[in-house]
Amino acid sequence: MDSMSLKDFAAKWTMGLILITAYVFLYMPIVHILFASLSNHPNFPYPPNFNPKSYVNLATNSIYQSAFVNSLIIASCTAVLSTVMGFLATIGVLRFAGKRALFYAVFFAGPLFVSEILLGISSMSLYYLVFGLQGNMVTAIIANSVHCFSFCFLIMAAMLYKYDWRMNEAAIVCGATPFRAFLEVMLPLTWSGIMGSLIVAFVLALNGLDISFYLLGATPTMPSVAWGALRYGVKPELYALSTIINAAVFLAIIVLFLKARNTKTAPV
Amino acid sequence: MTDTSAYIKIDNVSRHYGPVKALHNLSIDIAKHEFIAILGPSGSGKSTLLRLIAGLDRPSEGRIFFKGQDVTALPPHKRGIGMVFQEFLLFPHRTVRENLAFPLRMTQETPAKIKDRLDWAEGILSLNGLMDRYPNQLSGGQQQRVALGRGLVTNPTLLLLDEPLANLDRELRQEMEVEIRRYQKQLGIPFIYVTHNQEEALSMSDRVAVINKGKLEALGERQEIYDHPNTPFVARFVGRATRFDGVSDGTTVNIPEHGYTFSPSAPVAAGRVSVFVKNERFALGASGTPGIACKVIDVVLRGPFVEFILEAANKARIIAVQPKRPDMHAIGAEIALTWDANLAHIFPAEA
Ligand SMILES: Nc1ncnc2c1ncn2[C@@H]1O[C@H](COP(=O)(O)OP(=O)(O)OP(=O)(O)O)[C@@H](O)[C@H]1O
Ligand SMILES: [Mg+2]
Numbered sequence: 152m153d154s155m156s157l158k159d160f161a162a163k164w165t166m167g168l169i170l171i172t173a174y175v176f177l178y179m180p181i182v183h184i185l186f187a188s189l190s191n192h193p194n195f196p197y198p199p200n201f202n203p204k205s206y207v208n209l210a211t212n213s214i215y216q217s218a219f220v221n222s223l224i225i226a227s228c229t230a231v232l233s234t235v236m237g238f239l240a241t242i243g244v245l246r247f248a249g250k251r252a253l254f255y256a257v258f259f260a261g262p263l264f265v266s267e268i269l270l271g272i273s274s275m276s277l278y279y280l281v282f283g284l285q286g287n288m289v290t291a292i293i294a295n296s297v298h299c300f301s302f303c304f305l306i307m308a309a310m311l312y313k314y315d316w317r318m319n320e321a322a323i324v325c326g327a328t329p330f331r332a333f334l335e336v337m338l339p340l341t342w343s344g345i346m347g348s349l350i351v352a353f354v355l356a357l358n359g360l361d362i363s364f365y366l367l368g369a370t371p372t373m374p375s376v377a378w379g380a381l382r383y384g385v386k387p388e389l390y391a392l393s394t395i396i397n398a399a400v401f402l403a404i405i406v407l408f409l410k411a412r413n414t415k416t417a418p419v
Numbered sequence: 420m421t422d423t424s425a426y427i428k429i430d431n432v433s434r435h436y437g438p439v440k441a442l443h444n445l446s447i448d449i450a451k452h453e454f455i456a457i458l459g460p461s462g463s464g465k466s467t468l469l470r471l472i473a474g475l476d477r478p479s480e481g482r483i484f485f486k487g488q489d490v491t492a493l494p495p496h497k498r499g500i501g502m503v504f505q506e507f508l509l510f511p512h513r514t515v516r517e518n519l520a521f522p523l524r525m526t527q528e529t530p531a532k533i534k535d536r537l538d539w540a541e542g543i544l545s546l547n548g549l550m551d552r553y554p555n556q557l558s559g560g561q562q563q564r565v566a567l568g569r570g571l572v573t574n575p576t577l578l579l580l581d582e583p584l585a586n587l588d589r590e591l592r593q594e595m596e597v598e599i600r601r602y603q604k605q606l607g608i609p610f611i612y613v614t615h616n617q618e619e620a621l622s623m624s625d626r627v628a629v630i631n632k633g634k635l636e637a638l639g640e641r642q643e644i645y646d647h648p649n650t651p652f653v654a655r656f657v658g659r660a661t662r663f664d665g666v667s668d669g670t671t672v673n674i675p676e677h678g679y680t681f682s683p684s685a686p687v688a689a690g691r692v693s694v695f696v697k698n699e700r701f702a703l704g705a706s707g708t709p710g711i712a713c714k715v716i717d718v719v720l721r722g723p724f725v726e727f728i729l730e731a732a733n734k735a736r737i738i739a740v741q742p743k744r745p746d747m748h749a750i751g752a753e754i755a756l757t758w759d760a761n762l763a764h765i766f767p768a769e770a
Contacts, residue, residue, distance in 0.1 A: 315506075317504065317508055320475050320495075320508075321502070321504060321508035321510075322510070322521070322525075323494075323495050323496050324473050324474075324496070324500060324579075325496075325521050325522035325525055325569065325573075326496050326522050326525035326526045326573065327496055327525045328496055329496075331525065335521075339512045340510075340511065340512060
């Protein structure tokens, strides 16, 4: 009896330990950046201290600011664009492709395997040659959407695969137009997949260096400024900016978590 | 040419999926106040027919009329119908109240009217105390009633039901059968009720349409369909019947495998025939009297009825249903099986 509870106790603590180790492994670099951004000695910020100087500098540094704004614009537009396209592709494959669904799906997922740097270089020359477009924000958004599309497609396909399309029919025979049925029934029921797709595309486009680098040239984005900074010694402002972005992403994840928890599950 | 006076008219409708003829040249007229059951085996095209009436699918050929108006090309949300699905398909992210209000909101009813209709549905379907629950917090029967309510709140032109009781247990099913029939009589709109369960069809409907392989096999009063099937398929599918292969000489029918001969009241064309006898129309006589000599090998009690599992001399199994009596035959008893010649259904043998 006693040895049994001892065993339970040991198992519980071992599992707890493994969990903590995993989290430490995942979050150490992120916490390090937080400390670095707040430290007087960003190169070795231990013991941690609190100095908001880098944040103040950040607020007055126009390069970082415009990089941040540019990245935000590219990431949000890419997230929306690739999610909308991915959603339409998912509906096409699941609803209208019939026996060839797998075939179409594989080709929608294909760009996943093309490396980002190739896509960046190729998009740059293609847009210039064919459309005479210089690298600008629009081409960066388009190229990023190409890259993110496949991720969005896979995420939403996994979610919508389980969706019962007759829910829409049920709404339609209740008198809802197809669009109303989509808005009031399908969207709330598949919200978590769509939100997941938005977040992934946003994060990918926010952090993607190569595409922005080749398509934007002189226009600064977060990753390109960070990369440039690396070559001339990292500045604490960069740490501050990274910290802000990490915080924003965490906030988004927490919102998603709460949203998902409140969604009622379908009756079986 | 087309008489469009019927309340609901399904006129020569076909639906082909490539080479698959899910429905073929089907016509049914449905009167207001009518409860009609669509009965057929799995894959016979019942759901296809319902989806055509609802507008969720378009016929390959033929037309559909509601109250004389051609609705063939009208999209489903403009048809003013109610529909209840086998899986209920309640909106899981909405409460019972919101589920019931949904069709009313779609038709832009005033808040006062919506409240009025919700109160009506709550009362008629006994949903008191359930209105603020989510569908996954309801029992199967309660979900069923909400689904029914969602189909009925808008005062639809007609209500379509696609096997709405298939997911319920037997007790509840019988209870709901009575309820659904009561609502139909109360509301005075046609209910088109799809089922593959012949008992359900017979217990609830006014008329039964039997479909098989996309074709209408029979359409008529339920008693008529039961007592006077017009095709071998209907004879076999409606009610429980036993089939014998026989040979007719014009006046008498012989069943060679059992060495039994009987004389139907009406003359039967000579040749090979199929004889169908409803299981409850067998008579069990004393051993030695004329009839098919059988041995009772098992007795199954079904409430007020008894099923005798019989074995004939050639080892063929026959089931005979009788009212339960104290002096019934025991397992092992030898009996002679006969039937009233007028109540057997005789058709020329199918090729
Ligand atoms: N979208 C479709 N594409 C191809 N064939 C179909 C389609 N929908 C139905 N069918 C075929 O049409 C026939 C009738 O189908 P239907 O769903 O109407 O049968 P049912 O009578 O409702 O059967 P069940 O009792 O099993 O629900 C079947 O052979 C089915 O395979
Ligand atoms: Mg069906």
